[in-house]
Amino acid sequence: MQPNAHDSTKDTRRVDLLNKAGELLAMRPTASLADIATYAGISKATLHRYFANRDDLMLALGYRALELVARAFADAEIETGSVIDALTRVSETLVPLGDKLHLLWNESLYALHPDFAAAEQATQEPMLRLIKRGQANSELRDDLSAEWLMQLIDYALFAVWVSVYEGYAARRDAARMLLTTLLDGIASRS
Amino acid sequence: MQPNAHDSTKDTRRVDLLNKAGELLAMRPTASLADIATYAGISKATLHRYFANRDDLMLALGYRALELVARAFADAEIETGSVIDALTRVSETLVPLGDKLHLLWNESLYALHPDFAAAEQATQEPMLRLIKRGQANSELRDDLSAEWLMQLIDYALFAVWVSVYEGYAARRDAARMLLTTLLDGIASRS
DNA sequence: CTATATTGAGACAATTATATCTCATTTGCA
DNA sequence: TGCAAATGAGATATAATTGTCTCAATATAG
Incomplete structure (x- = not known):
């Protein structure tokens, strides 16, 4: 070593x-x-x-997950340039990390540590800004609240991870699948 | 009485x-x-x-949730007619039931009762058929698997319920919000 | 009104998981 | 090699929850 x-x-x-x-x-x-x-x-x-104890472990898992998300945002340089491209880069990074993030959806860590909810919100803030920027520059729909769009993206990410985890979707195709469905919807374009 | x-x-x-x-x-x-x-x-x-015991209660909650979903599908008459209209009717029914369904996402009930996973899948089968019908008649995109579309609808429903529950979305606007986002996506149409 | 069934309050045992501790063994490093 | 630190195995104590039970109080039906 x-x-x-x-x-x-x-x-x-x-x-x-x-x-x-x-x-x-x-x-x-x-x-x-x-x-x-x-x-x-x-x-x-x-x-x-x-x-030291179970809460300690769960919180460590939670904060580690938040760090991974924060780093994904930072690495994807989402502050400038195309919003949709930024969303693509973020998805490509986060989808494979699902097995380290799933407890953010399943576990209510704010019950263990009062600050966790605030930390989670702070972590998501760059994403919220990204979405608002997309709404401002007409890349994203602005007839819906940014909060709702973020929430949907959040759970859609979880959905695609579950699909991969359960074997219904291909790991390497997951991010593309997520993006095209999220951006263009499930209805046919006629 | x-x-x-x-x-x-x-x-x-x-x-x-x-x-x-x-x-x-x-x-x-x-x-x-x-x-x-x-x-x-x-x-x-x-x-x-x-x-009798905790598992009994949890399973009762789980099976009750499945019954509510099954009834929603039955009442919405999703076998014929416009698929998108059927999805709308189902959403209108299911979104307000979120507080009785949430454990389907949060709890792993199959761990308590081996048959539960099969029951859940059976319950979702009409929805899967609906989606496939929509893909066949060109109402829905057919470049993505029906299983993935169902999974996304599933978690999007959960997302909108959470939004209402946490006070970020209006209860009476939730179903419309869900449908328009799901069907048309979050990107602007240019 | 009376008999019957249901409920509430709480004691109690059993179970399960958590958390601490000891000590022999192993590992890594000088 | 030899020493210090880290680990494994398991005993033990603690805590929390579950599940059972009793009995008095209440509600309900006839």
């Missing part, structure tokens, strides 16, 4: 554990800590050394 | 309890049976007399 990986070893391990926990919780949302430890290939004791 | 309400009194009570339980579980998905009983204004003991 690298000499400087010393500090980051524990962090890496933590991330690995978050990934494993997320995987199992996607399959069985009520899995116990013992289940999670076993699934991750470690003992309960060690899991507790990384996450 | 009506003389003939004799038999149905318990059933009515059961339905009332399901409604109350659904309400509370929408707010706090992890509410205990004691919480539910208190919220419904009855004692734990009485709740246990109507539902």
Whole structure:
């Protein structure tokens, strides 16, 4: 190992554990800590050394998910240029991350930590701005509220992840499918 | 009370309890049976007399939700006529029922009862047929799988219910909002 | 009005998951 | 190799919830 990986070893391990926990919780949302430890290939004791308690683990999963979303927005440079292109780039990034984000839809993390709802809203703010920009420059419909459009995009993203997860949609086709349906709707153009 | 309400009194009570339980579980998905009983204004003991255990209650909620969906499909007469009109009628019916359906998205009831997944799929079958009919008669896009379109409609319905529930969308405008966005998409038509 | 059924309140046991702790073993690093 | 840190296995304590039960109070039907 690298000499400087010393500090980051524990962090890496933590991330690995978050990934494993997320995987199992996607399959069985009520899995116990013992289940999670076993699934991750470690003992309960060690899991507790990384996450003091269950809430700690769930919140870590939640905040990690928010960070991934925030980074996706940042990397996609959504502040300028075509809004639809930006939405495409964001989708391409987020769809494959669904297995690390699903708890944002399934778990009510604000019940564990009062600040979480605010953090989630703050994370989504760039997306809301993007949508409003799209409405202002006529790329997106402006006869509907930006909040509703964001909500729909949000759940459509979840829907496409579920479709991939359950095997009804191809992983590599998912983002395209999502975008074309979301942008142009399900009705035929006549 | 009506003389003939004799038999149905318990059933009515059961339905009332399901409604109350659904309400509370929408707010706090992890509410205990004691919480539910208190919220419904009855004692734990009485709740246990109507539902033997927690799984029993959850499954009752689940199957009741499926029945409501099935009835919505039946009442909307979706087998013939315009597919888009049929989708409109179904949406008008289902959107206000969101508070009785939400656990279909949030809870993994198939874990409690192996048959539930099959029952859910059977319930959705008329909708799948409707979509396929729409694809066949060119009302709906046929360049995407019917399964994906159904999945998206499903989660879009959930999204609009959440929007209403959280106060971001008007209850009486929700179905229209859902339909126009779903059918025509979020992009501007130029 | 009276008998019967239903309910409420709460005690109680059983179950389950969580969280802490100990100690032997293993691992990684100097 | 040898030492320090990390881990595994499991015992144990704690907490929360579930499910059962009793009995008095209430409601309902005849």
